[in-house]
Amino acid sequence: LSLGYQREELLELTVQDISTNCSEESWRGLMTKLKKVKKLTYEGTQLRKDGTSFPVEIRMGLVELENNDIAISLVRDITQRKKAEEALQKSEEKYRSLFEESLDAIFISTPEGKLLDINPAGVKLFGYSSREEMLEIDIFQDLYQNPEDRRQLIERLRKEKCISNVELELKRKDGEKIYVLNSLVMKEEPGGQKVLRGILRDITQRKQLEQQLLQNQKMEAIGTLAGGIAHDFNNILGALMGYAEIAIQEIEQHHPANFHVRQILKAGERARDLVEQILMFSREKNLRKKHISLRAIVEEAVKFLLTSIPPSIKVRLQLQIPPEGSVYANPVQIYQIIMNLGINAYQAMQQTGGELFIRLTPHKVSETSMTGNLPPGSYFLLEVEDCGEGIPEKHLSRIFDPFFTTKPVGQGTGMGLSVVHGIVKDLKGHIEVESKVGKGTIFRIFIPDTSNSWVE
Template identity: 45%
Template structure:
């Protein structure tokens, strides 16, 4: 205040200096010199007696002017202090609170400058849109925030250009906007804005992120330099706060991902290899606490890694040759158990420190699936091989059985040779059953549920498995007959029995023991079932028991889980019992496990019985007076022994036979005389033209002719290969004489029976 007063006095001195023209300047200078000596901070006094009247009048006028200027300066100073106080209050909010309400900030600033509205706009949608994100209005002003959302930036080109150039936008009177701002002018007028001031808000990388501004809807006004500076300062505070919040949100977001990822995530030092941070998944999977991890390195949890091998792997990252590397390894848990992992490793600069970031994925399940896939592919290969063997073997058996049956037919009842021929037929029949078992084992039989007597399958499985059992294992079976039928697929029952018997073998292969296979019937009442939720009714019970190693309580609780196994590596995949359990449950049955460590195990399979039904056989329902006939048959097969046997057999029963061992020649013959044949019997696998294609061509020439496909492959394979041409009947080699003759009469007589 003293400085302002002194400046006023100096102005008076200038006035007095101008009076030197009247010749009284010297005295005035002396008088004012004495006055300066009397000047104080608050006021000073002039004695009129000390001055001439004219000079006193001049000084009075000057003093009044000084007082007016002083009041203006004081007013401006007070306003400046008010703005400074407002900025200080906003600064305090940002300094002491993490989440400052921007509306509170706008209210403080808006009230301090007597604005009607204050707001913050934010650029969104990659720079295409802009929205009013927060707004304050005084009690007399209508809010605009709801109408100022997702505005197209392109329509405010003049406005945005000013902001992008870093310019403050000061509009004292909206009516004075230039013609190029016509869109902005209309928008402002619609909001009843008379005057406004706005400053740009920048992001961390100095890109325009929005703007902050004041509106005056009452009057036009001149915005002072102090008000603009305040806008800039607070705009900078909001900009910094936005950046801080975005950074914190990003840190929180990635922190959440880090902690809640199901994959293990590790950070470890490039130089020492010590872990500096691990997530919860790593702690859960490996069993270490965070404090324990911080004392370890990757070499402690990767037993396959050595310092040398690990250095060799990470050198590509250290040298900058690669951005990341991926490799498979094994993790060792704190309890010394192991599991397969896939490691994704990067080297990152984090706060001026080089850290390795490892994302580790548990691939145990994938590895087991790969093993399962390999096993499946192996079984498919075995199945393909089995199918080929079965085809060749059936072609060998077919003439053996056919000629033997013809010999048996020709021999007198008392012939001593008849017994020997019967032995040939019995051996061939056992060989036929063996081929069927191989096809069943390799899954090349048709999968379909049907009424089934499972005792026959059990006997087949035991016959097949007996060859692999050592002599130290004694097999006892008690398979009752005529117990009834269950609705099941033979392959699945075969699989259940084979898995249970194989498990028993593995349990006893070291020390030997007894294997018992029992098939019986039980009737379950409402409350007497072996399993609490079994439905009442009759059941077949298959019990497979062994005197092997047995299982403890823990193993019993997990034995049905997929991939759980107690067998040594290479002995099994852990899928057998889970597959058995799945099959049994699908058949509405139950699987019960009884076992004690050191005392063996019993697996009991309960399958619901069905009411026995007579198996439908369309051939048997057709009345056949005899198996003979005189129709003309075109016989096609590339195996000479087969075609010779069939020709002799059919000739014996009165048929006229044209044998062909070349399928193309057979087609050419049929093409020349299609009406000369009543039936075609063909093989499937033949050179030049396969059976399915031969049937298709024959049906084109004569759609009504019946065709029998006789093949050494399984029906499942044949059905998969035949698309456009379906035979009237498929017979599986080796087919017995009576079955062949019945089916010939069936396909020949079927049209007559239908008319």
């Protein structure tokens, strides 16, 4: 016998003697319930003769025998079942812990685009407030930049059953684009429903750094080429303007040709200014740098900017750094940054007017809060923000390219932002842009403080 008793010994015992947590009161309650329902199944714990206990499943039935109600019980040892259940529960807890604590997004969904489950990392990645909120979304429309990408992914998955490290462009709740690596498998549930189980790894920062590296390499190559062309063009331009100046001296002032030669000189001067910008962009025109008060120079540059834009543009200057905050630069470089970005902002608001914000604040870059490829240290953040028409996303990757412009012919050379980009790099800083069509654009420029030991 599993209890370790002889039959005769058992007949001398009560139910309370061989059961744990079974008092006379609880036994009476059990019998009262049995009389009502006639059959009961429950789990309990029984005691062996040696004092050890083990789990049991008890099935009871009530029968009438010689006008007496007799309870008949079938007792089954469920030790092995309990161990299996406990092992299963531990396994589920372990994998649930991996699911909940993973830094990568883990999800389960239907092929049709219904989320069935997603872990906290996934909720955070997509910018939602809770798992429950995400379970209500449509994956096709709410997570994919291009829903067709999802359809193609599902078609590929139906054929291959498992795919790994597929790069996707997705979007957060606020519409911000993110890049992920997606590994996905299609499984069939016991009920026949097919589900997708996947992992998403956020590679947005890596993609941004790759794009920035490619942009920097492209700008370096263009700068080298532009510098060489500018030098050659400068030599040709010098000869043209030199002979035009000689001609002016030899032609009488009232002679019709005098006017035409003066126009040649004006055009030459404009071309010379353009060459200066090209050389500034390519950094072949060296400017003597020194420690300068960034706040003072920005204030002076903004005063000069105010003379170049109409009253319909309200300039809001916000300076939150002390006068002694200094950078290692040439004042002309700061003027160039303010003027080029300020004029760009004015032109973006030319039709409607609006406010132009110029802010200067301190900024810290640490090992964990990366900004571009900047080394950790103290910086000044210069922001130029307008509420103009904004820049279409398809143009954002090209705005720093030399001669790239969307302005009508005659309204810009396309060199302004290229010059700003070249100056910022020369100052060991970083520039980034954020723009939304119809809402405006903000340029952020990070310039190192001279308190950093690596400046100069």
